[in-house]
Structure formats: structure tokens, C-alpha cells
Amino acid sequence: xxxxxxxRVLDLSRVFSxxxxxxxxxxxxxxxxxxxxxxxxxxxxxxxxRVKDAQGRETKETSSYLAMNRGxxxxxxxxxxxxxQALIRDLARHSDILIENFKAGDLARYGLDYESLSAANPRxxxxxxxxxxxxxxxxxxxxxxxxxxxxxxxxxxxxxxxxxxxxxxxxxxxxxxxxYAVAAVLAALRHRDVVSGQGQYIDLALxxxxxxxxxxxxxxxxxxxxxxxxxxxxxPITCPWQxxxxxxxxxxxxxxxxxxxxxxxxxxxxxxxAEDERFSTNxxxxxxxxxxxxxxxxxxxxxxVAHWQAAFQEVGVPSGPINGFAEVFADPQIQHRQMLxxxxxxxxxxxxxxxxxxxxSATPIQxxxxxxxxxxxxxxxxxxxxxxxxxxxxxxxxxxxI
Amino acid sequence: MPxxxxxxRVLDLSRVFAxxxxxxxxxxxxxxxxxxxxxxxxxxxRYHGERVRDGEGRETDVTAAFASMNRGxxxxxxxxxxxxxxxxxxxxAARSDVLIENFKAGELARYGLDYASLQAVNPRxxxxxxxxxxxxxxxxxxxxxxxxxxxxxxxxxxxxxxxxxxxxxxxxxxxxxxxxxxxYHAVxxxxxxxxxxxxxxxxxxxxxxxxxxTQIAAASHVAMQYLLTGVQPARLGSGSHFMAPYQVxxxxxxxxxxxxxxxxQFRSLAKALGREDLAADLxxxxxxxxxxxxxxxxxxxxxxxxxxxxAEWLEVFxxxxxxxxxxxxxxxxxxxxQVRHRNLVMSMPFGPTGSLPMIANPLRFSGTSPVYExxxxxxxxxxxxxxxxxxxxxPERIAALRREGIV
Numbered sequence: 001x002x003x004x005x006x007x008r009v010l011d012l013s014r015v016f017s018x019x020x021x022x023x024x025x026x027x028x029x030x031x032x033x034x035x036x037x038x039x040x041x042x043x044x045x046x047x048x049x050r051v052k053d054a055q056g057r058e059t060k061e062t063s064s065y066l067a068m069n070r071g072x073x074x075x076x077x078x079x080x081x082x083x084x085q086a087l088i089r090d091l092a093r094h095s096d097i098l099i100e101n102f103k104a105g106d107l108a109r110y111g112l113d114y115e116s117l118s119a120a121n122p123r124x125x126x127x128x129x130x131x132x133x134x135x136x137x138x139x140x141x142x143x144x145x146x147x148x149x150x151x152x153x154x155x156x157x158x159x160x161x162x163x164x165x166x167x168x169x170x171x172x173x174x175x176x177x178x179x180y181a182v183a184a185v186l187a188a189l190r191h192r193d194v195v196s197g198q199g200q201y202i203d204l205a206l207x208x209x210x211x212x213x214x215x216x217x218x219x220x221x222x223x224x225x226x227x228x229x230x231x232x233x234x235x236p237i238t239c240p241w242q243x244x245x246x247x248x249x250x251x252x253x254x255x256x257x258x259x260x261x262x263x264x265x266x267x268x269x270x271x272x273x274a275e276d277e278r279f280s281t282n283x284x285x286x287x288x289x290x291x292x293x294x295x296x297x298x299x300x301x302x303x304x305v306a307h308w309q310a311a312f313q314e315v316g317v318p319s320g321p322i323n324g325f326a327e328v329f330a331d332p333q334i335q336h337r338q339m340l341x342x343x344x345x346x347x348x349x350x351x352x353x354x355x356x357x358x359x360x361s362a363t364p365i366q367x368x369x370x371x372x373x374x375x376x377x378x379x380x381x382x383x384x385x386x387x388x389x390x391x392x393x394x395x396x397x398x399x400x401x402i
Numbered sequence: 403m404p405x406x407x408x409x410x411r412v413l414d415l416s417r418v419f420a421x422x423x424x425x426x427x428x429x430x431x432x433x434x435x436x437x438x439x440x441x442x443x444x445x446x447x448r449y450h451g452e453r454v455r456d457g458e459g460r461e462t463d464v465t466a467a468f469a470s471m472n473r474g475x476x477x478x479x480x481x482x483x484x485x486x487x488x489x490x491x492x493x494x495a496a497r498s499d500v501l502i503e504n505f506k507a508g509e510l511a512r513y514g515l516d517y518a519s520l521q522a523v524n525p526r527x528x529x530x531x532x533x534x535x536x537x538x539x540x541x542x543x544x545x546x547x548x549x550x551x552x553x554x555x556x557x558x559x560x561x562x563x564x565x566x567x568x569x570x571x572x573x574x575x576x577x578x579x580x581x582x583x584x585x586y587h588a589v590x591x592x593x594x595x596x597x598x599x600x601x602x603x604x605x606x607x608x609x610x611x612x613x614x615x616t617q618i619a620a621a622s623h624v625a626m627q628y629l630l631t632g633v634q635p636a637r638l639g640s641g642s643h644f645m646a647p648y649q650v651x652x653x654x655x656x657x658x659x660x661x662x663x664x665x666x667q668f669r670s671l672a673k674a675l676g677r678e679d680l681a682a683d684l685x686x687x688x689x690x691x692x693x694x695x696x697x698x699x700x701x702x703x704x705x706x707x708x709x710x711x712x713a714e715w716l717e718v719f720x721x722x723x724x725x726x727x728x729x730x731x732x733x734x735x736x737x738x739x740q741v742r743h744r745n746l747v748m749s750m751p752f753g754p755t756g757s758l759p760m761i762a763n764p765l766r767f768s769g770t771s772p773v774y775e776x777x778x779x780x781x782x783x784x785x786x787x788x789x790x791x792x793x794x795x796x797p798e799r800i801a802a803l804r805r806e807g808i809v
Contacts, residue, residue: 001603003594015663016623028594043664046689047644048623051630063630064644067623114768131725133766136743141720142663146640146648147727150659151738155640156731157576158561163569164650164657165729167640169560170621172579179586184765186593187406187431191770194600195404200769208764211735211746214577215761216423219470221732222747222759223454228732233549233558233574237451237467241549243558243572250572252558254547256418257446283449313544318534320550322572325628325635328556328618336539339618340629352629354622357615358591359536361517362607363598 002029003363007189008385010091011035011072012079012100012107014042016145016171017129017206019068020178022099025185026071027356027365033091033381034069034372038076038400041374044068054349066351066371070343073369073377076402083401085110090386092117092124096199097185101129104139114201124199125188127181133205143206148173152210157217159230177209234293239285240264243322244297248304254318258282263315267308268299343370378402405432406770410596413494414438414475415482415503415510417445419548419581420532420613422471424588425502429474430763432773436494436788437472441479441807444781447471454755462754469758469778473750476776476784479809487808488513493793495520495527500592504532507542517608527606528595530588536612546613551580555617560624562637572637580617587616646692647671650729651704653712659727660703660719665689667724674722675706752777785809 007030011022019034019042026032036042048064078084089112092098098117100107107113114126128134131143146167149155154172155165184202192199211218220228220236228236233252235241240261243252255261258281262274273279273295278288285292300308305321312319321327329340338355345351356365382388382402396402410433414425422437422445429435439445445468452466481487492515495501501520503510510516517529531537534546552558552574562573591609598604618625627635627643635643640659642648647668648661662668665688672681680686680702685695692699707715712728719726730738736747745762752758763772789795789809803809 001598003598003603005603006601024590028590049627049631063626064623066630067626132740133744136740138740142667142723142725143727144645144648144661144663144725146642146659146661147725150650150727150729151735151741153730153732153735154576155729159573159576160569163563165640166562166573167650168575168579169557169562169635169637170624172575172620175583175620176586179583179590180765182590183427183586183593184767186590186597188767188770190593190597190600191404191406193597195408196769198769200767202768203766205744205764207740208744208746211741212761212764213579213582216419216467216470217577218732218735218761219466219759220452222736222761223466223469224452225733230576231574233572235549238547241547243553243574252549252553254549256545256547260545286451313541316545318544318546318550320546320554322553322558323556324559325556325625326632328554328625329629331554333535333539333541333614334554334618337536337612337615339615352626354619354625354629355615357612357619358587358594359610360591360595360607361609362604363595 001363002366003360004028004030007031007097008095009033009097009099010095012098013129014101015044016068016174017177017181018099018101019044020175021181022072023068023070024178024182024356025097029363029366032072034072034074035088036074036076036374038078038375038402041076045374051348053347059347061347069371070353070367071369072372073381074372074375075378075381076375078401079110079112081401083396083399085112087382087386087401088112089117089120093121094385096123096125096189098124098126099129099181103142104130104134118199122198123192125185125192125202126199127185127202127204129177129181129204129206131206133208134203145171145173148206148210151207152214153218154210154214157228157230160232161230163230165230173206173210176213177204177206180204180209234289237286238282239289239292240296244300246300246303246305246308250322251300251305251308252320252322253312256318260317261285264312264317267311267315267317268296270295270299341367343367345370346373403770405773406767407431407433410434410500411498412436412500412502413498415501416532417504418447419471419578420584420588421502421504422447423582423585425475426471426473427585427589427763428500428592430772435475437475437477437779438491439477439479439781441481441782441809444479448781454758456755464754464778472778473760474773474776475779476788477779477782478785478788479782481808482513482515484808486803488515490793490809491515492520492523496524497792498524499526499528499596501527501529502532502588506545507533507537521606525605526599528592528599528609529606530592530609530611532584532588532611534613536615537610548578548580549574551613551617554614555580555621556625557617557621560621560635560637563639564637567639580613583620584611584613584616587611641696645689646696647699647703649700651707653707653715654710656712657729658707658712658715659729661725663725668692670722671719671724674718674724675703677702677706748774750774750777753780
């Protein structure tokens with residue numbers, strides 16, 4: 001049993017946010033058909049590190065592609081070819097959801113926009129993901145993750161207080177948009193099946209999505225008119241809430257309430273701090289950070305990370321080491337949660353995957369397919385879904401339509 | 403047209419962040435969200451951070467943090483540590499489709515409000531637990547906040563200035579990205595489970611969402627580099643592991659982000675810079691080559707970009723289809739013509755201040771509009787309404803519960 005058994009997704013998207021969203025739907029059990037350009041395929045197949053097979057030989061597969069395409073079937077179709085467009089129209093007739101991230105207006109030239117496809121399949125849920133949205137002065141501009149990290153205000157609040165704005169080290173803007181896409185299509189699917197009987201069009205922009213994701217910080221600006229400062233690893237509203245240098249490395253401490261602060265002070269051997277009226281409530285601590293933090297830092301610097309980590313765990317003070325990925329996947333909690341898994345892969349032998357973190361009790365995530373090779377399922381899908389015969393497939397391949 | 407989640411009721415026992423942000427999304431989609439808070443105290447975010455000022459500039463007791471993630475909900479105060487309070491929650495759960503909670507693992511079982519107990523009352527209930535470490539495992543009972551999971555997931559290890567540069571070292575993302583990431587997973591999981599329930603695949607179920615797991619999953623495209631090579635990806639400041647050029651350049655007046663997602667865009671960039679020779683140079687014809695010669699290439703580009711002001715370059719690059727962007731603070735972001743066109747900032751009528759600015763839900767549906775009918779509620783603002791209309795309690799009973807401090 002899976003959440004989305006019987007739901008078919010036609011995924012025309014490339015690179016990141018769209019494929020990420022489609023992978024989530026695949027994890028949830030949908031039949032995801034990934035449509036790629038014949039010959040070259042998704043741009044992301046050329047990005048990231050090349051993966052070596054068990055014999056150490058470099059394969060064509062890249063880390064970026066393998067991170068967001070499991071559970072899908074890949075078919076190659078040339079969208080600029082009229083016959084290719086006809087194939088997509090036929091597939092859309094047999095699909096519940098379509099995801100695309102072409103530049104606004106691009107697919108209309110091919111007769112593959114929402115209007116055209118909903119005429120053939122009024123139940124289709126059509127989600128367009130673009131950098132700036134389908135409307136507005138920038139609608140035609142291309143965009144990638146850092147554009148939206150910088151334009152959403154995210155970079156302006158990331159970095160050291162006295163340093164320059166910094167980018168988040170992963171493509172958080174793409175991922176954010178991916179989530180909104182999944183939430184949107186799932187809600188629209190439910191609405192179609194339970195309320196309206198009709199599909200609809202969803203216009204999702206990376207810029208909009210990332211602004212919404214940082215809204216809790218943006219609200220500080222909206223209500224005060226003042227730009228929240230960059231705080232390095234500290235927080236404007238909670239203290240202590242930052243990284244500290246221990247004698248052998250760094251630890252982060254996130255004290256969320258006054259009880260935890262009292263426990264924290266006891267561990268540090270400074271119980272009097274919790275009584276001090278400058279620090280007794282979170283509001284006062286946040287206000288008097290510059291006085292409080294140096295006192296704490298001096299004490300924490302005296303002993304190693306492991307000592308503090310164990311002591312804080314014991315009394316329920318939220319804390320953790322700053323992990324590199326080696327430590328991430330060696331952590332007993334993360335291992336217990338089976339966040340790392342492997343799928344069999346034709347080229348590589350076995351491909352590591354970061355598991356879907358959602359644990360359903362009744363519809364557990366099932367992993368049937370590794371990220372597909374380019375066009376691996378073209379014949380299978382076109383035969384199964386559209387009933388094309390071998391001769392037609394051969395002709396289409398000869399004509400470079402598929 | 404009825405809203406996306408019309409007739410769906412969400413019982414929200416969560417506090418602080420990941421849970422409330424998730425239930426706000428469900429409220430935007432039109433669900434009836436009942437926010438349960440501790441009598442007299444309420445959600446901790448009612449006390450955290452910047453306070454909203456009213457029309458006369460006076461501080462109100464509403465915080466920006468609370469206001470940013472609690473619109474569209476009804477607030478009901480119930481003391482869940484008291485048996486009668488627990489009865490109220492059970493009665494509400496019997497009339498709800500979804501329950502969201504973020505207590506420490508095991509805590510609600512003590513009150514008979516865990517999934518097993520409530521499933522017995524309502525088998526169709528979708529019960530989503532959001533915790534730091536998950537419902538199982540050696541650290542499952544521990545508290546945790548955003549920063550801990552930014553640190554433990556590897557996200558901080560890949561964010562910050564490169565080693566050897568001033569300010570080097572792991573850095574926190576400037577917003578509570580791990581909370582938000584867990585919220586998104588909770589929302590999609592709940593919507594998936596609702597769909598499965600209504601399609602007849604199964605009845606209700608339990609969903610176990612952990613901030614640690616979800617943040618690792620969100621950064622998995624970078625983690626995959628480590629998994630496939632065993633080498634920790636370096637911190638690159640504003641640079642990228644995957645593309646070059648892809649970073650901040652300094653124009654003669656302001657910084658500008660420039661990047662090329664494919665070779666055609668790089669040829670456009672080279673042309674726009676008047677350096678068509680670069681497009682022909684073997685060191686930068688393809689993305690893998692440009693990545694290898696990233697530093698040299700950045701110097702070549704910087705030398706030209708530094709000669710003219712940002713406004714000029716923006717026009718040139720946008721005309722040429724080269725992805726680029728100014729680095730905005732919030733004032734600039736909300737003043738941007740595109741952001742304004744998309745109506746991302748909206749205003750809701752709001753008792754304490756007259757009106758409240760909010761960031762709109764970014765989803766634009768053709769058939770169903772987001773529902774913005776309720777501003778962030780006052781503590782317990784809807785206790786009577788819910789107890790009366792939903793549970794059919796007579797006024798005397800509500801008054802008695804109030805006297806005893808149960809609601």
C-alpha cells in the first residue's frame with residue numbers, strides 16, 4: 001500500500017526543483033514518467049561528480065542526478081518535434097499530474113501549455129515551476145537557486161555580523177519550491193477527487209516560495225521596518241543559541257526556555273547566572289547577549305565537545321556537534337533511523353540514497369527503482385500507456401522523435 | 403469554488419515552529435485549524451522576538467514570530483495535563499481529520515493522547531508527530547531546536563566561508579530552515595495520507611517526522627557527493643559545487659550574483675562581457691572544465707564586472723539571458739517590481755494593531771484561492787466558540803471549566 005498508488009505523474013521538468021518534487025511523489029507511490037531530451041537528457045546528468053562503478057571506472061552518472069531521480073521511469077521525447085508533442089499530449093491524457101519548469105510561455109509554442117492539455121484532459125493538475133512566475137516583469141528571465149537566495153533576502157540574513165551576505169551551502173531555494181509543488185499538487189489532487197472533479201493550474205515561482213520560507217524573519221522587517229542583522233551562528237530572539245568553541249571542536253547549544261537555561265548553567269557550574277535578572281528570562285538574555293555569551297564561552301572552552309555533549313544530553317539541554325557528512329552518517333540516531341540506504345543500479349552496481357524522511361505507519365515508502373538511465377523506459381512506457389507497437393517505436397526512434 | 407481542504411479539520415497541538423508553520427499551510431488551503439494552547443500561557447512564540455506595534459507606534463503583546471505562522475487558526479486553551487482537558491482533546495480528535503503534535507516522544511502517551519489511544523476514538527485520524535530526533539532511536543526522547551539540526555545534518559558544515567579565508571568555519575543558515583523543512587515534510591505527508599484515506603487505500607495513520615531526518619534529506623543532493631566519493635564537500639562561500647561561474651561578483655558599486663546553468667548561458671555571458679574568446683577557450687567551454695578552472699575564470703569575469711555599476715550589468719545580463727541578481731535586504735526585496743507584482747506582501751485586518759502585514763502563501767492555483775479569513779488568534783480567542791459549536795457544551799459547563807483553569 002502506498003499513498004499515491006494509481007496516480008500517474010508526467011514530469012517534463014529538468015534540473016532541480018521539479019525533479020525533486022517528482023521524486024517525492026514517486027516515493028509516495030506515484031508512477032512518475034520523466035520525459036527527457038533524446039541524446040542529452042536532463043541538464044543535471046552533466047552536473048555534480050561523476051560516479052565510479054564497483055571497478056572504479058567512471059560512469060556517465062552524476063551525484064546530482066542520482067540525488068533526485070529515484071523511483072521514476074525515463075523516456076526520451078523531442079518536444080520540438082510535432083510527433084513528440086503528440087506523444088506528450090497522449091501521455092497527458094493518461095496522467096493525473098504534470099510538472100514542468102520551462103521558461104514561462106515556452107511550452108505554449110509546442111501546444112503543451114495548460115490550456116491545450118486541459119482541453120484534452122480536464123482532470124489534469126498542471127504545475128508550472130519557474131524562477132519568477134508566469135506573470136510579472138521578470139517572467140521571461142531564467143533563474144537558478146542563488147538568484148532566489150539573493151533576491152528573497154535569505155543571503156542578507158546569512159553570514160557573520162561584520163561579513164558579507166552568504167549563500168546557504170545547498171540549493172535550498174530549489175528544495176523549497178519542490179516542497180510547495182508537492183503540497184500544491186497533492187492538495188489539488190484531493191480537491192479534484194473529493195470536491196470538484198476538475199484539475200487546475202498551479203503557478204509556482206522559486207522567488208515567491210523562498211520569500212515565504214523566510215517569512216518568519218521577513219516579518220521582523222515588515223512589523224518594524226528594520227532589516228534584521230546577520231548574526232553568524234547566533235539568533236536575534238533566543239540566547240544562548242549558537243556555536244561555541246570547546247577545547248577540541250565546536251558544539252551548538254540551543255536553549256529554548258528558562259528551565260533549560262537553568263539546567264545549562266548548572267552543567268557549566270554557574271548556577272548563579274540563571275538567577276541573575278539580566279539573564280533569567282529569554283527576553284532578557286537575548287537583550288543582554290553581549291554580556292552573557294563571553295562568560296559562557298570561557299567556560300565551554302575548557303573541556304572537549306564529547307564531555308559537554310554527554311552532560312547536556314543528560315539534563316535535556318538541546319545541543320549537538322557540527323557534523324560533516326562522515327559524522328552525519330556515522331551518528332547512531334541517524335543510523336537507527338536508516339537515513340542511508342542503497343538501491344541496485346545497472347551501471348554502478350549499487351547506488352547510495354538518502355532515504356525519504358517521512359515515516360508513514362500505513363503506507364510506508366517503498367523504493368522500487370534506482371534513478372533511471374536516459375530513456376531506459378521509453379519503450380516500456382509508450383507500449384504500456386499508449387499501446388504503441390514495435391514498428392512505431394522503431395520509426396519514432398529513426399526519426400529522432402524519441 | 404470550495405477551498406482545497408474544505409471540510410478538513412486539523413487539531414493542532416503543536417507549539418513553537420515546525421508544527422504551527424505546517425498547520426498554517428493547511429489553514430491557507432482552507433482547513434479548519436484548531437490551535438490548542440496552554441491556558442493563560444499559550445504558545446512560546448507569543449513571547450519570542452520583535453513585537454508588533456499598533457497604529458500609534460505602541461508595542462502590542464503580539465510577536466512577529468507568532469504572527470508569521472498562525473494565521474487562519476482558531477485558538478482554544480485546554481490544559482492537557484488534567485483528565486478533563488484530555489477528555490476535551492479526545493472529543494475534538496473524534497471530530498478531526500488530522501492531528502499535529504510536537505511534544506517530546508512519549509509525552510502524549512502519558513495523557514492518553516498518543517496515536518494508539520486516539521486511533522481507537524477515531525480510526526480515520528491522520529496523526530502527525532514532529533520531533534527533533536524522531537519517535538525511535540537512542541536520542542528519541544531529547545528536545546531539540548533548529549540550530550541543533552542545522553549542525554547535525556551537515557548543513558552548517560557546507561555553509562560559510564572557505565577554509566583559509568577570513569571568517570572561515572561552519573555557519574548557520576540565517577532562518578530556521580530545519581523547522582521549515584520539517585514543516586514541509588509534515589504538510590506533504592499529511593496531504594499524501596489524506597489522499598490515501600479518501601482514495602480508500604487505507605484508513606488513518608501515524609506519521610513520524612524528525613527534524614534531523616528531514617534536514618538530511620533536504621541537503622541530500624550535497625550529501626550524495628560525500629556518499630559517492632567519501633570526501634566532505636568543501637565550504638565555498640557563495641560558490642557552488644556544481645556550476646561555474648556561480649558566485650558573487652563586485653560591480654563598481656554593489657555586489658551582483660552571476661551564474662551560468664549551461665554552456666549556452668556561458669556563451670551569452672562571454673559575449674555580454676565582450677570576451678567571446680572565453681567561450682572558445684578550452685578551459686571554459688563546458689561546465690566541468692569551468693568548475694576545474696573556477697578561480698581563474700572568476701578573476702577574468704571580476705576584472706570586467708568591476709568596471710561598471712550594477713544597474714548597467716543587470717540590464718545587459720538580463721537582456722542577454724544570463725542569470726543574475728542583486729543581493730537584496732528585505733526592504734529591497736519587497737520593493738522589487740516582480741515581488742510587488744506577485745502580491746507577496748498582503749495585509750490582514752487585525753484587532754491589536756488595526757492591520758497586520760503578512761507574507762502571502764506563494765502558491766497560485768487557478769481553481770482554488772488561498773483562504774485568508776482569520777488573522778493570528780489571541781490566546782484562547784475561540785475556546786467558547788469551539789466548545790459550544792463543535793462539542794455542544796452548555797455555557798455553564800464552559801464557565802466551570804474556565805473557573806478550574808482547564809480551558
